[in-house]
Each structure stands twice: as structure tokens, then as C-alpha cells.
Amino acid sequence: MSKELRLGIIGCGRVAFHHAEMLKGLDGIKLVAICDLIEEKARKLSEKSGAKVYINYREMLAREELDLVTLATPTGAHYEHVKDILAHCAVNVLLEKPMVLRVAQGLELNALAAKKGVRIFPVYQNRFNKAVQRVKSAMVSGELGDVVLGTVRLRWCRPQRYYDLAAWRGTYSMDGGAYVNQGIHYIDILRYLAGEVEEVNSCLAQLGAKLEAEDTGVSLLKFRSGGLGQLEITMAARPDDFEASVSIVGSKGLAVLGGICANKLETFSPSPGEQAIYSEEVGMAYGLSHRQVYSKLITAINEKQPSPVDFNDGLNTIRLLHALYRSNEDRRWVRLDEEVESKRLGERNDKLLAEYLI
Ligand SMILES: NC(=O)c1ccc[n+]([C@@H]2O[C@H](COP(=O)([O-])OP(=O)(O)OC[C@H]3O[C@@H](n4cnc5c(N)ncnc54)[C@H](O)[C@@H]3O)[C@@H](O)[C@H]2O)c1
Known part of the structure; x- marks a missing residue:
């Protein structure tokens, strides 16, 4: 029998509530932990899901032995957050869209994940x-x-x-x-x-x-x-x-x-x-298809099947x-x-970013 995946969500804002809703009644995966810098937001999501609340994702990763984390933090922080998560833990990441704002960041994260023996799954639920x-x-x-x-x-x-x-x-x-x-x-x-x-x-x-x-x-x-x-x-x-x-x-x-x-x-x-x-x-x-994404991830992770959406795609x-x-x-x-990139999209803004780094 395949293993029930232990899931954590990082970032308890608008889309995280939708993830929790789409996970309801889905066999093979359990939302066990959630984290937000703002404790009240995590508590609110916990009321709906019963998951354990954290305000520091490194602590959550150290304690919970997760198979998968969903990253639903502001887009411009995804690159730094995934890099930091993979530096602390070998865990699969379901990465909300847009995965990153620069192509080079995506290539770097994917290589890091491969080194750790885990995968980064893009969302693109529709x-x-x-x-x-x-x-x-x-x-x-x-x-x-x-x-x-x-x-x-x-x-x-x-x-x-x-x-x-x-x-x-x-x-x-x-x-x-x-x-x-x-x-x-x-x-x-x-x-x-x-x-x-x-x-x-x-x-x-x-x-x-x-x-x-x-x-x-x-x-x-x-x-x-x-x-x-x-x-x-x-x-x-x-x-x-x-x-x-x-x-x-x-x-x-x-x-x-x-x-x-x-x-x-x-x-x-x-x-x-x-x-x-x-x-x-x-x-x-947001539609209904985040549920499909999770359902496919259960198989992809447990049976080492291809990602529902290939990272490079x-x-x-x-x-x-x-x-x-x-x-x-x-x-x-x-x-x-x-292969030219926008002159502005994904330009680093340390002031905005600082709010979300731990
Ligand atoms: N797939 C979809 O249809 C869909 C829909 C909406 C949003 N999104 C994506 O999801 C992401 C989040 O969007 P949102 O609208 O939920 O944003 P939001 O601002 O409502 O929520 C982001 C949350 O992340 C938390 N956060 C930031 N840094 C953190 C950290 N270091 N540790 C823990 N928590 C942290 C914030 O406190 C905030 O509660 C964005 O990338 C967005 O593009 C996807």
C-alpha cells in the first residue's frame, strides 16, 4: 500500500486556504503542518484544517518529517525560500505559480533539488x-x-x-x-x-x-x-x-x-x-483543479512517476x-x-524581499 504523504504549507494567505479546501477528503495525503510569519494567519488556517501551527518554516521542517511542502509565499520570495528550504532539508516542493521570476533562478533550484534527490513540482492547476x-x-x-x-x-x-x-x-x-x-x-x-x-x-x-x-x-x-x-x-x-x-x-x-x-x-x-x-x-x-494536482502528486511521489507538469516545461x-x-x-x-529577458521582471528589491526572509 502506498504511503500517506505528510504535507506542510508555507504561507497562509489567499491561495493557501484554497489548497486546504481542495485537500479535504483526498486520500493518500495529510496536511499536518502549516506556517506563516503572521501567527494569526496560520491559526486561522489551522482552525479549518487542524494542522500544527508554526511561525518559522525551518523549525517546521526540522520537526515534522514532511514528504512535501507547498510554497505559497509571495512570488518574488519563492527563489530565496526554496533555496533555503533545500539547504535545510531534502523535501519535495509544490511551488505555486509563477515558480520564479527569472529563468536562471529556476534552473538553479531544479539542479539543487536534483542534488538532494527531491523534486520541485510546478502548479499550473488549470x-x-x-x-x-x-x-x-x-x-x-x-x-x-x-x-x-x-x-x-x-x-x-x-x-x-x-x-x-x-x-x-x-x-x-x-x-x-x-x-x-x-x-x-x-x-x-x-x-x-x-x-x-x-x-x-x-x-x-x-x-x-x-x-x-x-x-x-x-x-x-x-x-x-x-x-x-x-x-x-x-x-x-x-x-x-x-x-x-x-x-x-x-x-x-x-x-x-x-x-x-x-x-x-x-x-x-x-x-x-x-x-x-x-x-x-x-x-x-482559482478553479477546482488543485485537487487534481495533489492527486497526481501522490502517485508521482509514491511511485516515482513523472511530475504532473515537468519543471522545464x-x-x-x-x-x-x-x-x-x-x-x-x-x-x-x-x-x-x-533568450533575452525583461529588463525589469524579477529585478531584486532587497527592501521588499527583507519582509519575507527569515
Ligand atoms: N494557482 C493559483 O491559481 C494561484 C492563486 C492565487 C495565488 N497564487 C500564488 O500563490 C502565491 C501566494 O499568493 P497569495 O495570494 O496567497 O498571497 P498572500 O499575500 O495572500 O499570502 C502570502 C503569505 O505568505 C506569508 N509569508 C511570506 N513569507 C513567509 C515566510 N518566510 N514564512 C512563512 N510565511 C510567509 C505571508 O505572511 C502571507 O500570509 C503567489 O506566488 C501567487 O502568485 C496562485
Whole structure:
């Protein structure tokens, strides 16, 4: 019989509560410990989960013999936190998105984990939405044919009070803007379905709130396969989250993933009868698929199976985000094989970072 995994969560903010909810009733894994620098936040999560509370993750790692930790701290601190965790303990890490803000940081962390004999698992939960999986199988089998056009349309609402929740939000050093924080899920799905991107041209702006990075943008993409793509992303939709859709115009048919987090198969021309079967109702934009991620991790860890999302594959989405930013910064088409990065995304800000280091 496979072992029940002992899980700890570091960072008890917005998304951690969702993780705890998605873990409920899942066999094969137990949330045994949680940690936040702010004890009250950890206590609140503990009321819901019964897990032991810590305010120092090194102490948690030393005492709890964990198989897996979920890192849900502010994005700009992920690199430092994972490096420190692996320096103190050989433990697998489920790393919330965006895993890191610089590609070199990701490569370094992955090499460190390999040295320790553990793995870092990217989240990208929406890849496991039923609707996304159905379209993926159609891309692999050739049911939809070759990619003619791949499109992301994200119309969500993040008002000023969202950016004011914490100093790290919307900054280049700790978060990024609408493309990096929210758009990453759908840009990743587009890559997952349509394949690698060869060249991009972006125009980014702040239109709905005051933040350092963008809350709105449009981009043109050329895929390696020869197909074309388009991104239309905004957090300035009001008064609510309306849409997160990804569509593929293939040479043999059309697939449109819609809903607030690509949770619905709105159009599937090869087999319209399957649209309802592969559509799910979700209560919020995080969706329901963190549960799928944990379920797959139980098998991946216990049976030494491949990661649900390969780390280097996940890192390619970060590479693409850098190309999209750099194109806007230089006002030009950027080829992915130039391997240029944004001049600002992931720039170190010791003042902001200091708040989260122990
Ligand atoms: N997959 C998704 O759909 C999804 C959704 C939301 C957020 N996220 C990601 O999850 C991460 C966290 O986002 P959030 O909205 O929950 O942020 P948040 O600010 O609400 O929570 C972060 C928490 O981390 C804690 N923290 C910081 N440094 C710490 C340390 N050294 N030790 C222990 N705790 C520490 C903070 O006190 C805070 O409570 C971000 O990377 C974000 O992009 C992913």
C-alpha cells in the first residue's frame, strides 16, 4: 500500500486556504503542518484544517518529517525560500505559480533539488481542467488538425484594493502584472495546446489601477509550427471576473475553452455532444483543479512517476513571459531563441524581499 504523504504549507494567505479546501477528503495525503510569519494567519488556517501551527518554516521542517511542502509565499520570495528550504532539508516542493521570476533562478533550484534527490513540482492547476484535457487529447490525436490560430482572452477584475493588499503586489521585483500573475495560467495552457512560440510582439499598459507593472496588454504570437496567436489580457474589467478563455482554430476544427478559468468546453466542433460532458461549474477563478494536482502528486511521489507538469516545461512559460515583456520594453518583435529577458521582471528589491526572509 502506498504511503500517506505528510504535507506542510508555507504561507497562509489567499491561495493557501484554497489548497486546504481542495485537500479535504483526498486520500493518500495529510496536511499536518502549516506556517506563516503572521501567527494569526496560520491559526486561522489551522482552525479549518487542524494542522500544527508554526511561525518559522525551518523549525517546521526540522520537526515534522514532511514528504512535501507547498510554497505559497509571495512570488518574488519563492527563489530565496526554496533555496533555503533545500539547504535545510531534502523535501519535495509544490511551488505555486509563477515558480520564479527569472529563468536562471529556476534552473538553479531544479539542479539543487536534483542534488538532494527531491523534486520541485510546478502548479499550473488549470492544465488539469476536464475541458483542457479534452482539447489536449484532440491536439495530440490530430482531431483538431494543425494550429491555425491560438487565442487567449482574459477579462478579470482586480481593483486598486487588490493591489493595496500587500506591498509586493503588482511590482516588477516581486510579482509582475496581469500577464505574469494572472495571465500565466492561460498563456501556459496556450503553450500546452498549441506548442512552443517562436516570436512575439507585445503592447502593455496600466489602465484600471495604479501598479508598477501592467494590468492590461495585447500581444501577437508566431508559433514554431507556423500558426499564429493572440493574447488579450486585462485585470481592468469591471465590476467582476468575466472570462478566461483559450481558443484553438485548427485546420480540422474549432475548440473554445471558456468560463472564468477555462473550465468550460464552450465549442468543440469535432464532437459538440462532448461540450457539456467536459464542462465544470467553478465557484471562483482559482478553479477546482488543485485537487487534481495533489492527486497526481501522490502517485508521482509514491511511485516515482513523472511530475504532473515537468519543471522545464513549466519554466518555458516563464521564458515566454520574459519575451513578451522584453518586446514591450524594446518596442519590437522578440524571438524566443534570442533568450533575452525583461529588463525589469524579477529585478531584486532587497527592501521588499527583507519582509519575507527569515
Ligand atoms: N494557482 C493559483 O491559481 C494561484 C492563486 C492565487 C495565488 N497564487 C500564488 O500563490 C502565491 C501566494 O499568493 P497569495 O495570494 O496567497 O498571497 P498572500 O499575500 O495572500 O499570502 C502570502 C503569505 O505568505 C506569508 N509569508 C511570506 N513569507 C513567509 C515566510 N518566510 N514564512 C512563512 N510565511 C510567509 C505571508 O505572511 C502571507 O500570509 C503567489 O506566488 C501567487 O502568485 C496562485
